[in-house]
Amino acid sequence: MRIDLNCDLGESFGHYSIGNDEEIMNYVSSVNIACGYDAGDPEIMEKTVKLAIKKGVSIGAHPGYPDLQGFGRRPITMSHQALRSMMIYQIGALKAFVEAYGGKLVHVKPHGALYNLASKDYDVALTLAKAIYDVDKNLIFMGLAGSEMIRAGQAAGLKVCRETFADRRYTCDLKLVPRGTEGAVIEKIEDSVKQCLQMIKENKIITIDGEEKNMSGDSICIHGDNKHGLEVVKSLLDSFKENNIKVEAME
Amino acid sequence: MRIDLNCDLGESFGHYSIGNDEEIMNYVSSVNIACGYDAGDPEIMEKTVKLAIKKGVSIGAHPGYPDLQGFGRRPITMSHQALRSMMIYQIGALKAFVEAYGGKLVHVKPHGALYNLASKDYDVALTLAKAIYDVDKNLIFMGLAGSEMIRAGQAAGLKVCRETFADRRYTCDLKLVPRGTEGAVIEKIEDSVKQCLQMIKENKIITIDGEEKNMSGDSICIHGDNKHGLEVVKSLLDSFKENNIKVEAME
């Protein structure tokens, strides 16, 4: 049994510093590095890529909307051509940093509002998937397990990485319970661990309504910018060790 | 005998359209495509790259300062690390478009104020050259003939392309006579043609002071955004044909 742990980082900008990049890289197997449109800048990208290569974690691009002020969390209505071009642009920029240091860009995970849109809108997801494929057909498309991103990635001929969440509950149709809804976020670390273990070992999950559903995932999203997130990842790593679950990135 | 003709293009932005990209591609052998920092945007880049591949012209990146309002013509005092990172970012972005369409990125020419600075400042030129090398050591560094860019490119292990100008006069130390100085710009097309022919056939040039100096170049910069520029290039092509000078890009 194996699972990938991924984390978003490289999100600082110029004089503005956020995140806990160096520490979290000790615990995860994959990192999603911001590409300068909604977070990050070229210097941060270069620094983060160097660190990721040194730490031996798998590197992915984390492209988003051209909106630093909104941190990529505000949907912008764009043409499919505009979406495609901005994907190629951002992935290409990050890929150059990775290759400049002898590394390999492994996956692409859309960020923020773009991730949310692509998880529900097949056409958008397919536009993103084709852009990724056209940059490098060996890139892995990381997206929400069970979402349109997974379907579109497969249709485009890409290997996909089905992302799940350690700290979020699911509805009976296997979507994330929206933030703000009661019970959307799993507060207790042992519940996060339990959900992850069941998903990995049995390919099952208990929904917010208490139903047992089939659910498979290839990677678990970790938040490294707060204390709780670090505790979750440490507890996961302990339980994975006990259960002989290897933590490693897809290839 | 052979010479490359290059032109800056892909400089439109969003709703704003400039240049005469499609026509000029009929006449030149190389194009320098803006990379979205001082001109161009991802959609324009993709469109321009597709057109360049269709027309069979050699493609170069034309990175510049992060300053759309100043069109890359305003020097920004930046650290060498910042210069390096923004080069890798922009070259990588353009490279992804070129490779998405099965093409090959051939050269890099800095734009505007960055070109001017790198032509005089060896350390800056070396920083740019190393960044180019680290993206792809087979890229050609295009810079002002006789300038620090050429020295730095060679020191970094890059192939260099020495750029000369059809419509500019040179000082006795083979620098461009600064715009604004009387005689800086060659007005008559036949004088432009004469200067280019002499440079290609005899590796010589007549400076603004009337001296004959040794001067070699691999590429001539053409301006495609005005009627005069188009006339210059057509006249050059006619005279090159008569003189059995092949117009082709470096490889």
Add this chain to the structure above:
Amino acid sequence: MRIDLNCDLGESFGHYSIGNDEEIMNYVSSVNIACGYDAGDPEIMEKTVKLAIKKGVSIGAHPGYPDLQGFGRRPITMSHQALRSMMIYQIGALKAFVEAYGGKLVHVKPHGALYNLASKDYDVALTLAKAIYDVDKNLIFMGLAGSEMIRAGQAAGLKVCRETFADRRYTCDLKLVPRGTEGAVIEKIEDSVKQCLQMIKENKIITIDGEEKNMSGDSICIHGDNKHGLEVVKSLLDSFKENNIKVEAME
């Protein structure tokens, strides 16, 4: 009888030039000047304000989404607080230029996708109206005649300017027929003139379905960036003269 003619301008940016600002100012009574977020930049704003004051036309701010690449035509999902703050910012910036030259900022008209959203969404329109009011309660809110902007402007205590279009047909519920629909755009100049005259003299309009409906407007939107637009405005001015309709801005 009187009517205002308004035109969007000051939309150039840095090295990029669009529009025909100086000529169109000879024909209109009001101008809506871009505020640097979706078009225009501080230098263009200063130049355009100076010209408008010299020409004696009434000056309005034309704020929009922070999206130069999309020219303000791409909706961005923003909080009401973000909408409010960006309105105050842009209006304040333009107001400073106007007052620096002894002029007076008279009205505010949202641009592009923001105009479209505010014409249909009362809450958004009210947020914009309150922001305008808070900058200067004597500012006039210019918006689509019959739309939510007019209702919201009045509710906020602002004087409103009901905008109509010379070259667009209306549905039976007095909304603009969407571009792309057959008959949406009035092609013949005499039909544009006829629609405007009937609206001004009889407060009536013939909808795309041939029905006669009540319709009042205070200002007609003119497009100055193409030859047809200039011909329309000249024909309107001729017919207004014949019909003793004064062309002047609201105050």
Add this chain to the structure above:
Amino acid sequence: MRIDLNCDLGESFGHYSIGNDEEIMNYVSSVNIACGYDAGDPEIMEKTVKLAIKKGVSIGAHPGYPDLQGFGRRPITMSHQALRSMMIYQIGALKAFVEAYGGKLVHVKPHGALYNLASKDYDVALTLAKAIYDVDKNLIFMGLAGSEMIRAGQAAGLKVCRETFADRRYTCDLKLVPRGTEGAVIEKIEDSVKQCLQMIKENKIITIDGEEKNMSGDSICIHGDNKHGLEVVKSLLDSFKENNIKVEAME
């Protein structure tokens, strides 16, 4: 005897938070609020202005170069027209927020690299001063005591506020000892207090070379983004109380 204490703030941006704005406002008499070009955004500006009005501190604009990535600390070579227009734009934007909440914009202090340039270059300082004057001739120009900004502000007809530093040493010609030079920064709080007291009470200062020089200032710059800065300001306030020095902003 009286003195103003000023602090730069409102420098957060979107999702990125820096500074300790709310606490530092308890100690200073004036705040310099970033204007969205090199730091700050419209929402931050509105929030900071509201807080400053609530706390009763005097409000100034803190305009800078259009360079968020460089935090306004990288010089950009710009025309005087461009400098003028960007000053009017930024000051106008902040002024609108201040007036929307019934406050009054009192002063303008250029930020970062623009401050440094204007302190040495009289022509630049005069361009800035005239721009300030043209927005509102009652605005106070805050600049480095003894620098070209003070001369230019007076020549332009503005009231000036001579800024000094609690934690920096001066050369014998009353310029700041450049950062990086030994002794440039005053480490001990009691030395900072001593320098400020001598300057206020005797209009004198001891230079880094130990000479006593005449030196007058109207405002002392405080850093609120670190613990040391807060300790300095508290010690200053204690010593001012003991010495009957009133802390209040210029008007």
